Amino acid sequence: MEFIVKSQSPEKQKTDCLVLPLFQSARLSGAVEKLNQASKGTFGTLHKRGDLAGNVTQVVLLQSIEGLSAQRVLLLGVGKDGKISSVQYRELLQKMIATLCDTNAQDIVIDLNDIQVKDKDLNWKIRQVIAAFHFAFYRFDEYKSKKDPKLSTLRKVTFNVLTKKDVTLAQNAIEQGVAIVKGIELTKNLANVPANICTPTFLAEKAKKLAKAHNKISTAVLEEKDMRALKMGLLLSVTQGSDSSAKLITMEYRGARKDVKPIVLVGKGITFDTGGNSIKVPPNMIGMKYDMCGAATVFGVLEAASLLELPLNIIGVIPSCENMPGPSATRPEDIVTSMSGLTVEILNTDAEGRLILADALTYCERFAPDVVIDIATLTSACQLALGPFASGLMSNYQPLADALIQAGNQSSDRAWQLPLWEEYAEPLKSEFADLSNIPLNPIGGATIVAGAFLAKFTQKFHWAHLDVANTATTNSPKRGATGRPVALLVQYLINRCNAI
Numbered sequence: 001m002e003f004i005v006k007s008q009s010p011e012k013q014k015t016d017c018l019v020l021p022l023f024q025s026a027r028l029s030g031a032v033e034k035l036n037q038a039s040k041g042t043f044g045t046l047h048k049r050g051d052l053a054g055n056v057t058q059v060v061l062l063q064s065i066e067g068l069s070a071q072r073v074l075l076l077g078v079g080k081d082g083k084i085s086s087v088q089y090r091e092l093l094q095k096m097i098a099t100l101c102d103t104n105a106q107d108i109v110i111d112l113n114d115i116q117v118k119d120k121d122l123n124w125k126i127r128q129v130i131a132a133f134h135f136a137f138y139r140f141d142e143y144k145s146k147k148d149p150k151l152s153t154l155r156k157v158t159f160n161v162l163t164k165k166d167v168t169l170a171q172n173a174i175e176q177g178v179a180i181v182k183g184i185e186l187t188k189n190l191a192n193v194p195a196n197i198c199t200p201t202f203l204a205e206k207a208k209k210l211a212k213a214h215n216k217i218s219t220a221v222l223e224e225k226d227m228r229a230l231k232m233g234l235l236l237s238v239t240q241g242s243d244s245s246a247k248l249i250t251m252e253y254r255g256a257r258k259d260v261k262p263i264v265l266v267g268k269g270i271t272f273d274t275g276g277n278s279i280k281v282p283p284n285m286i287g288m289k290y291d292m293c294g295a296a297t298v299f300g301v302l303e304a305a306s307l308l309e310l311p312l313n314i315i316g317v318i319p320s321c322e323n324m325p326g327p328s329a330t331r332p333e334d335i336v337t338s339m340s341g342l343t344v345e346i347l348n349t350d351a352e353g354r355l356i357l358a359d360a361l362t363y364c365e366r367f368a369p370d371v372v373i374d375i376a377t378l379t380s381a382c383q384l385a386l387g388p389f390a391s392g393l394m395s396n397y398q399p400l401a402d403a404l405i406q407a408g409n410q411s412s413d414r415a416w417q418l419p420l421w422e423e424y425a426e427p428l429k430s431e432f433a434d435l436s437n438i439p440l441n442p443i444g445g446a447t448i449v450a451g452a453f454l455a456k457f458t459q460k461f462h463w464a465h466l467d468v469a470n471t472a473t474t475n476s477p478k479r480g481a482t483g484r485p486v487a488l489l490v491q492y493l494i495n496r497c498n499a500i
């Protein structure tokens, strides 16, 4: 779909459908009043009938009104003063798209200027429209013999803005919105592939493809023999029950001078999590093909960063393997030595994410990073704690946590910080090793305890951890990956560029 910007009075727009806000008032106002004059009173008649009440999130489609250049007019109810919440705005967009899908419109003009969303600007309003179209139209039907039918004939969306300055702002928002949506699409497409196809080798191939498609991205893949040389005992202990070979994928986007310290993104890439010998019960295994959503996020962010040509250096690190049970799989109570030298007693092989991440995080030291951010579907407890709305955030450096929270609010892909007090690491003390991977006696707060485990391996740099077990996938309205937290992270990167 194509998005463009124009600055023209609404009643003169030649389009298949003109989309305008509708106010709740005794008299017609704004652009609708101008349309009313052009149509010799049609809107006034409808208003008198009570059909143009303008209640918040009312949506009215009008066809073939005489005197207008637009074939259709779609009115979005915004209440008395046009001030609505971000949730209401998104609901309006959803309804707008559903209504457009029932028409044969191919190009539309949207005029959002009189809608004021609390704490949000034009950039946000435009990016939300682009995200809403992606969300509504996204399909994953690669493995269906009969493809899903196309929902809509829509091809072109024009944003109508008021001033020259807004034209520039809107163009910038479109550029960002489209890049983010492309990143989100890549993330979802990778995450939705089932684990019999999406193996660590598959991810490594996709990483090489990404490097081919973007000239500032390069990729390197480490094999198990390299991991042995690096003494990555934790990562190797997770993969040892699987027939698929583990990969440590590094993707490097170079958008700044060589001496600029990189932002490193580490994504959990468990292509399937059975739990290993601490095997999951069958209902809990559904959804575990998504245990590589952190890795998929790293792909999406790098793609968006490259499309936006961000003047930053970004390194993606993806430890990837399968967590399988079996005769050669790790047993509970096995003790393994990590790359950092710390020994770990594995009390539960289902707490595997923190193990592969620990070695990957130690590996990050070699990049002399500015910051390291890991993204992982790490704990089911994160679903209990936060529901589906905010990713779990933990950090050893408050300015980084603050920047991520802010980026989450700006992009409406929010994160909520949890405390990483040292008490949370206490139950990870082991009788026989330097630490255990889960508490022998659980204290609750499993999301934070997992974060506290990772913190043992991140003492040499500024680090944040995003637990996305609750946000990376959804079951409603459709089952699948959400592409979160790509928007949050790309916003963080954009903000970093603006701060240079």
Ligand code: BES
Residues within 6 Å of the ligand: 273, 275, 287, 291, 348, 350, 351, 352, 353, 377, 378, 379, 380, 381, 438, 446, 469, 470
């Ligand atoms: N991949 C899971 C976490 C998960 C669960 C993500 C549900 C998305 C949905 C992780 O490897 C895991 O199994 N975590 C365990 C840890 C426990 C053994 C301490 C969990 O959260 O139950």
Ligand code: MN
Residues within 6 Å of the ligand: 273, 275, 349, 350, 351, 352, 353
């Ligand atoms: Mn697990």
Ligand code: ZN
Residues within 6 Å of the ligand: 270, 273, 291, 350, 352, 353, 377, 378
């Ligand atoms: Zn897992």
